[in-house]
Each structure stands twice: as C-alpha cells, then as structure tokens.
Amino acid sequence: MKPYRLLETSQKYTEYDMIQEHTEIPDFPDIRARLLLAFLNEAADTEQETSRGQLFSLVTGLVQMALDTHDLIDTSPLHQEEDKMRSRQLNVLAGDYFSSRFYELLAKAGEIEMVARLSEAICENNRLKMNLYQQVQKTPLTSEQYIEAITQLKMQLFLSFTAYLPASRTTLWEELLYEFSRCEVLAEDMQLEEASLLQRPFGHYSLYYALEQAAEQDQAAMMTEPTDSPRWAQWYEQYGTAGQISRLLEQSLSAIETHLQQPGNERLRADISRLTEGYATLR
Numbered sequence: 305m306k307p308y309r310l311l312e313t314s315q316k317y318t319e320y321d322m323i324q325e326h327t328e329i330p331d332f333p334d335i336r337a338r339l340l341l342a343f344l345n346e347a348a349d350t351e352q353e354t355s356r357g358q359l360f361s362l363v364t365g366l367v368q369m370a371l372d373t374h375d376l377i378d379t380s381p382l383h384q385e386e387d388k389m390r391s392r393q394l395n396v397l398a399g400d401y402f403s404s405r406f407y408e409l410l411a412k413a414g415e416i417e418m419v420a421r422l423s424e425a426i427c428e429n430n431r432l433k434m435n436l437y438q439q440v441q442k443t444p445l446t447s448e449q450y451i452e453a454i455t456q457l458k459m460q461l462f463l464s465f466t467a468y469l470p471a472s473r474t475t476l477w478e479e480l481l482y483e484f485s486r487c488e489v490l491a492e493d494m495q496l497e498e499a500s501l502l503q504r505p506f507g508h509y510s511l512y513y514a515l516e517q518a519a520e521q522d523q524a525a526m527m528t529e530p531t532d533s534p535r536w537a538q539w540y541e542q543y544g545t546a547g548q549i550s551r552l553l554e555q556s557l558s559a560i561e562t563h564l565q566q567p568g569n570e571r572l573r574a575d576i577s578r579l580t581e582g583y584a585t586l587r
Contacts, residue, residue, distance in 0.1 A: 310337050310358075314365055330372035333458075335579050337365040339484055340462055342575040343477050347469050359413055360468075363406040364461050367422055370402035371429060371461075421464045429460040440506060447512035451489055451552075454506065458485040480563055480576070483556045487583045490553045494546065494586055510545040511536070517543040550587050557583060 314332045344357030410419045436453050439445070445453070459481050466474050493509045514536075515526055522539065529535055540546070557580055564573040 310334060310341065310361055310365065313362060314369075330369055330375075332365050333368045333488075334365070335484055335488065335582075336368070336458065336462055336481070337361045338579060339480060339576060340364065340465060342572055343469055343473060344465065345575070346571055347473065356413075356415070359409065359415070360418060360465060363409050363418075364422065364464070366402045366409075367406045367426065368458075368461055370406070371426070373402065418464075421467075422461065425461045425464045429457060432457055432460065436506060444515065445506070445512055447509055447516055450506065450512045451486065451509055454489045455482060455485045458488060476563060476569070476572075480560060483560045483563075484579065487553060487556045487560075487580075490549050490556070491583055491586055494549055494553075507531075509549065510540050513545050513548055514539045514543045553583060554587050557587070 310332075338361070341357055341361040344360060345354060348354045348357055406422065407419060410416070410422075432453070436457075462481055463478070466477060469477055490509065511531065515523060518526060518539065525535070526539065560576075560580060563569070564576060
C-alpha cells in the first residue's frame with residue numbers, strides 16, 4: 305500500500321450514508337498515520353512486516369477517529385431538537401463502530417498483542433483527557449499548556465509503536481511525531497470555523513492566547529462573553545492570534561526540516577517531506 309492510499313483505504317470503513325446524512329465525523333488522521341507507516345516501512349525487512357505496517361497504520365487511524373468522534377458528543381441537556389438528538393446518538397454509535405473495526409481487523413490478522421497495546425493507549429489517552437478536564441475546571445490553561453496537552457493527546461495512540469522500531473530510530477520518531485502533532489493542532493485552529501471550534505471540549509489556542517495578551521478591561525469582558533460572540537473575532541484580530549499561530553507553525557516545520565536533513569535520513573526524507581506541504585501553505 306502506498307502511503308498516500310491510507311486515506312483511500314480507510315474510507316471503506318468510515319463512509320456510511322446514514323452517518324454522513326445526520327452528523328459529521330472527524331477526518332482520518334492521515335498525516336500521523338503516514339508518518340507511522342514511513343517509519344514502519346523503513347524498519348521492515350520482509351513483505352510480511354511491510355503488510356503489518358500497513359495494517360497497524362490503518363487501524364490506529366480508525367481508533368483515533370473513534371476517540372475523536374466521541375469527543376464530539378453533545379453533552380448539553382437531553383431535551384433537544386430531533387436532528388440534534390439523532391446526531392448525538394450517531395456520534396456515539398459511529399465512535400463505537402470505528403473501535404469495533406480496529407478489533408476486527410487486528411483479530412483477523414492474529415495481531416492480538418497489538419490489540420492489547422492499542423487498548424492500553426486508549427486507556428492512557430482517556431486518563432490524560434480526564435486530568436485535562438479537571439485542570440480546566442479549576443483554572444484557565446495558558447496557551448502553551450493548551451497546545452502541549454492537545455499535542456500529547458494526538459501522539460498517544462501512535463506512541464504504541466515505539467517498541468516496534470529500532471532503538472536508533474525511537475528518538476527521531478518521537479520528535480517528529482511531536483512536531484507533526486503540534487502542526488496539526490495549530491492548523492486545526494487556523495482552518496476551523498467558529499461553529500466547529502465551539503465543539504472542541506477544551507477550547508482552542510486562539511482563545512487562550514487572546515486571553516493572555518488582552519488588556520485588563522478586555523480580559524474581564526472575555527470571561528463573561530460567549531465564545532460564539534462576534535466580539536471574539538475582533539479580539540482575535542486585535543491581539544494577533546493568526547500571526548502567533550503562523551510563527552509557531554513555522555517553528556515546528558523548521559524543526560521537522562532540521563531532523564530530516566540529518567545524515568542517514570534520506571529514505572525518511574523522501575517519504576515525510578511531502579507531509580509538510582499542506583502546513584507550509586498556512587504559514
């Protein structure tokens with residue numbers, strides 16, 4: 305399987321008319337999955353190991369979709385319009401369905417150990433989310449705390465595969481996974497419309513950064529202003545959130561390029577460099 309075909313392959317497990325008609329589901333984490341596949345392909349010595357890498361990358365993406373889908377479940381009071389109620393029910397069912405496909409695909413391939421590894425990663429991911437929920441209830445996050453926490457959540461499932469890589473590659477794998485996950489957090493903030501941002505359970509970077517940069521009188525107003533208010537768009541522009549995100553994105557892209565230019569990374573560079581193209585256009 306070519307790396308670029310991961311997304312195409314995943315679609316036969318994720319595209320269902322009823323789900324698409326009544327609710328939205330998160331995107332397949334194509335870049336993180338292709339990054340994982342690039343490292344597993346580099347480490348593969350046999351055709352069987354190559355096939356395992358393709359399977360592992362696919363199922364990890366499906367599990368990530370399941371977790372992300374459950375994050376979209378509306379937790380507002382139960383008395384809702386029929387369309388919203390149906391959307392909530394389908395988010396629950398879709399997340400469960402994506403999880404079930406990961407079990408099915410790995411079980412059919414006899415990869416029981418990987419079922420256990422990914423299950424442990426799911427538990428750790430949920431533990432981190434619970435801790436983050438508790439933290440944001442006590443005190444507002446800083447913008448850096450926010451981006452670091454969400455980056456770690458995006459990394460968690462994929463870190464399950466560190467043990468499958470040569471020891472000489474684990475540090476590079478973790479560093480590149482970190483930078484690509486960070487790029488994804490920043491890109492999501494730049495691209496999502498306000499309505500979508502409201503669905504994110506921990507807020508978003510622009511909100512936290514604007515709060516930090518705001519004058520005292522604006523900070524007081526922000527604490528009581530609904531986040532879907534037009535005033536927030538004014539504050540984002542006033543306090544330069546888009547420029548800050550661009551600067552952080554540039555830093556991560558530069559770090560990725562520096563890693564890939566190191567001697568011995570020629571094969572990885574050929575596979576991974578193209579993964580930065582979408583982010584580079586956002587700078």
